[in-house]
Amino acid sequence: MTVRLCHLDDLPDRGSRGFDPQAAGHDTVFLVRHGRQVWGWVNACPHYGTALAWRKNAYLNAAGDRIVCAAHGALFEVDTGKCTLGPCVGDSLTPVDLQIQEDGTIQMTAQPHSTTTS
């Protein structure tokens, strides 16, 4: 099963955006884009399981090169999801499997991994 999340053009370069594909009432996954690379992550910090963003779609640091947990400041690599600083160093975010169609449509599938457009 796949769920359409958005179009590549809907994501700012070096930006992030949250989604609620299961209509949970809050964003349960988020995407990070660098150029034509997009990674998807479950919106749950490995420290306490809380949502990461401090406000809607704000998952990154000012440089746009690390994911930040707003609760206690953990930093995560955008491409691996690995925590490199903070209370959960060495732990990782849970990846979301993505498919990017030739027309730029980004879909979420059941299998976790990141992908690159062709």
Ligand code: FES
């Ligand atoms: S809940 Fe994310 S760093 Fe503590």
